[in-house]
Amino acid sequence: MKKKLLTILFLCAGAIAWMQVNSCKKNDTKAGPTPVTFTTPPGFPVPQYSFTNNPLTQEGISLGRRLFYDGQLSKDGNFPCSSCHQQFAAFATFDHDLSHGFNNQFTTRNSPGIFNLAWHTELHWDGGINHIEVQPLAPITASNEMAEDIGTVINKLKADNKYPAQFKAAFGTEEVNSQRMLKALAQFMVTMVSANSKYDKVRNGQASFTNTEQSGYTIFQNKCAACHKEPLLTDLSYRNNGMDLHPFLLDNGRMRITNKKEDSLKFKVPSLRNVLLTFPYMHDGRFYSIDQVLNHYATGIISSPTLDPLLTNKIVLTTTERTQLKAFLTTLTDSVFIADKRFAQPQ
Amino acid sequence: MKTDNTFSMKKLLKLHLPALLLMLVLFNSCAKEYSGSGWATPKEDYNLVINFTPVVDTLKLSFDSTYKNYFDEPYKVAAFKFYICQFDLINTDSNRVYNVNKDKYFLIDAADSTTWTVKLSAVPFRYNRISFTIGVDSVRNVSGAQTGALDPAKGMFWTWNSGYIMAKLEGTSPVSNQPNGKFEYHIGGFKGVENAIRKPLLLFPFGLYSEIKPNTKSIISVNANVNAWFYNPHDLKIEENPVVTTPGILARSVSENYSKMFTVTAVKNE
Numbered sequence: 001m002k003k004k005l006l007t008i009l010f011l012c013a014g015a016i017a018w019m020q021v022n023s024c025k026k027n028d029t030k031a032g033p034t035p036v037t038f039t040t041p042p043g044f045p046v047p048q049y050s051f052t053n054n055p056l057t058q059e060g061i062s063l064g065r066r067l068f069y070d071g072q073l074s075k076d077g078n079f080p081c082s083s084c085h086q087q088f089a090a091f092a093t094f095d096h097d098l099s100h101g102f103n104n105q106f107t108t109r110n111s112p113g114i115f116n117l118a119w120h121t122e123l124h125w126d127g128g129i130n131h132i133e134v135q136p137l138a139p140i141t142a143s144n145e146m147a148e149d150i151g152t153v154i155n156k157l158k159a160d161n162k163y164p165a166q167f168k169a170a171f172g173t174e175e176v177n178s179q180r181m182l183k184a185l186a187q188f189m190v191t192m193v194s195a196n197s198k199y200d201k202v203r204n205g206q207a208s209f210t211n212t213e214q215s216g217y218t219i220f221q222n223k224c225a226a227c228h229k230e231p232l233l234t235d236l237s238y239r240n241n242g243m244d245l246h247p248f249l250l251d252n253g254r255m256r257i258t259n260k261k262e263d264s265l266k267f268k269v270p271s272l273r274n275v276l277l278t279f280p281y282m283h284d285g286r287f288y289s290i291d292q293v294l295n296h297y298a299t300g301i302i303s304s305p306t307l308d309p310l311l312t313n314k315i316v317l318t319t320t321e322r323t324q325l326k327a328f329l330t331t332l333t334d335s336v337f338i339a340d341k342r343f344a345q346p347q
Numbered sequence: 348m349k350t351d352n353t354f355s356m357k358k359l360l361k362l363h364l365p366a367l368l369l370m371l372v373l374f375n376s377c378a379k380e381y382s383g384s385g386w387a388t389p390k391e392d393y394n395l396v397i398n399f400t401p402v403v404d405t406l407k408l409s410f411d412s413t414y415k416n417y418f419d420e421p422y423k424v425a426a427f428k429f430y431i432c433q434f435d436l437i438n439t440d441s442n443r444v445y446n447v448n449k450d451k452y453f454l455i456d457a458a459d460s461t462t463w464t465v466k467l468s469a470v471p472f473r474y475n476r477i478s479f480t481i482g483v484d485s486v487r488n489v490s491g492a493q494t495g496a497l498d499p500a501k502g503m504f505w506t507w508n509s510g511y512i513m514a515k516l517e518g519t520s521p522v523s524n525q526p527n528g529k530f531e532y533h534i535g536g537f538k539g540v541e542n543a544i545r546k547p548l549l550l551f552p553f554g555l556y557s558e559i560k561p562n563t564k565s566i567i568s569v570n571a572n573v574n575a576w577f578y579n580p581h582d583l584k585i586e587e588n589p590v591v592t593t594p595g596i597l598a599r600s601v602s603e604n605y606s607k608m609f610t611v612t613a614v615k616n617e
Contacts, residue, residue: 053491130509133491137499137506150500178500182492257508259541259595 033057033170038118041195042204043231047118049132049190054183056191059170062346064188066166067181069345072156073136074146075102081139081185082345084111088338090194090274091115097285102147108249110285112270113278115194115337119232125267125283127238128257133186150178157181192343194273195231196336199328203231209331215321216328223315224325227308228272233332238266239308242301246284253283264306273332290326393466394559395436395447396566397477400612401427401457403573408457417578420585422520422530427457427573429514429605430483430496430503433546436469436557437476445470452483452496454503455571469565474557475550477567481606482513482544485537510535510594513543514605516576523589530585532576534601536594543599545606555614568613575608576601 036056040047054060068085071077084099084107085091091114093099098106109125123129129138139145140153157163157176164174171180201207209217220228229235238254245252245265254263267283281287287296297315301307317325337343401408403424413421432452436445447469456462487493488510503512512535519528536543549569551557557565577583581600591597 124507128508130489131491134499134504134506134509137504141506154500177494178498179492179494186491259593 033059048121049118056187060184060187063166063170064184066346067185075148079146085114090277092278097280101145105144109283115192118190126254126257133182136185194334194337197334198331212324212327216324219325227269233272234269240265240306242311244302276333393468394564395467395469397465398568399455399463400570402570418584420522422518424518426517431479433480435478436474438474454496471559471561478548480546483511488537520585522586525589530589533592534598536598541594543602545602547606549611551611557614558616566615570610572608576605
């Protein structure tokens with residue numbers, strides 16, 4: 001008798017617990033946004049971005065995408081992130097050494113392409129930004145870029161007729177705050193992965209280089225890959241590549257952040273992915289063509305105490321080698337990425 | 348060989364106890380999740396209050412008055428704010444140190460008296476020292492977007508060289524060579540020799556204790572003295588250095604000065 005009673009008791013407890021667990025699950029799936037899994041392309045290292053603190057969701061990414069293309073993030077409405085980061089230029093500014101900002105001003109550096117940022121721990125040419133989530137604060141508040149105040153941006157988003165609902169879909173409540181805005185932007189930006197170039201297809205055994213491209217790849221591996229490390233095509237380090245101090249911009253690069261003499265004139269090594277789309281080149285956009293860049297490495301390097309040791313002997317190529325290397329560089333263009341509708345301006 | 352008949356209450360319990368416990372755990376974890384997502388009433392009791400008063404030496408700070416620093420430089424204050432976090436309560440008789448409210452950050456703003464009161468919950472005990480960090484610990488400087496007191500919209504974040512401004516003092520002085528006689532000290536930096544995170548230890552006035560019992564509160568009054576910024580151990584003359592707005596050795600020196608700006612003036616137990 002006692003045994004029966006106990007069994008019933010246990011059954012009841014079990015049922016209650018099961019129901020509870022189940023209702024819990026239901027609530028979670030019903031209320032929460034739709035999770036998105038980040039896919040690391042084959043051969044890529046482990047991403048540096050910590051997704052556990054900002055789990056990717058469809059709603060979060062979609063909110064970030066809208067913010068990226070929204071002029072309200074700038075003072076006069078004319079300068080969304082996308083004004084300097086254009087998809088057809090792999091999210092650099094097409095054909096501009098320096099970009100345009102608020103009130104007819106130039107920016108002070110060349111706008112870098114936005115892709116594969118999930119693998120970067122520091123951002124900007126000088127590495128001054130230590131986390132992708134706080135990066136947008138720099139262009140938003142810079143007086144020669146978007147020239148806006150963070151509090152004002154948040155107030156504009158709160159007053160918008162769609163944003164509060166989008167924030168709710170992404171983060172559970174209608175609260176609009178800077179942390180949520182920045183996390184949504186980060187979600188969008190880390191999903192901008194470029195890994196579909198011919199170079200990638202060759203790496204994955206889905207295509208093969210022409211003879212010229214293959215020779216160019218060998219030259220690249222011997223003479224460029226120490227800094228432009230595969231597969232990201234940057235080792236993410238800061239180096240002085242032998243350019244003199246710009247007489248007007250007076251940009252010392254990394255030294256501005258570290259206050260260390262030994263970092264003078266060092267800038268972050270840019271990725272060579274999509275290199276044909278991201279001209280002009282270098283931190284101040286002083287070179288408009290690949291040929292000018294190769295001329296620099298052959299004859300233009302200026303010696304200084306912080307010059308990268310790998311460049312003390314310059315990089316001299318024969319005319320044939322140059323043609324081959326340039327043929328290889330064309331294989332780095334990711335035409336899938338620049339046409340990917342997920343990254344385009346939302347309708 | 349055992350049959351059903353050999354089953355007793357005891358054995359049954361033995362067998363099913365783990366299952367029952369598991370159920371309870373499941374049940375419980377679920378309940379926890381709910382309160383975590385914010386619909387259980389938060390039980391945010393406090394029993395320790397720190398009341399900050401911005402002062403210049405012995406006078407309560409007013410943005411309209413002109414003061415003089417150690418070097419007789421006249422100045423007016425336009426902004427005075429600082430972050431505090433990581434509170435330690437100490438009893439020197441028993442050498443016990445209690446870290447309270449580890450993840451709470453407060454921005455004390457002289458212009459907004461509602462920010463001058465900090466409420467904490469401490470283990471009931473008798474304390475005769477308090478210590479807290481001035482600034483934002485290095486982890487929060489490198490962990491991406493923050494909110495609450497650490498919201499970058501509060502204007503205490505460097506956007507071009509990621510990191511928090513730990514403390515800010517702005518004003519005007521006739522000895523400044525800057526436009527409109529401005530002087531501006533935005534002090535921060537958390538890396539290596541530039542580290543401007545300070546954690547002073549504050550003594551209580553002689554014979555006073557913070558005595559917290561299960562149903563009582565303790566109120567500690569602390570003065571924050573602007574004039575401490577300019578002097579000891581480093582001389583900071585407005586005439587020589589009207590602007591310090593980047594991390595570096597100078598900023599660290601200023602932080603070493605202002606780490607001595609606090610004085611406990613009273614402790615009340617009620």
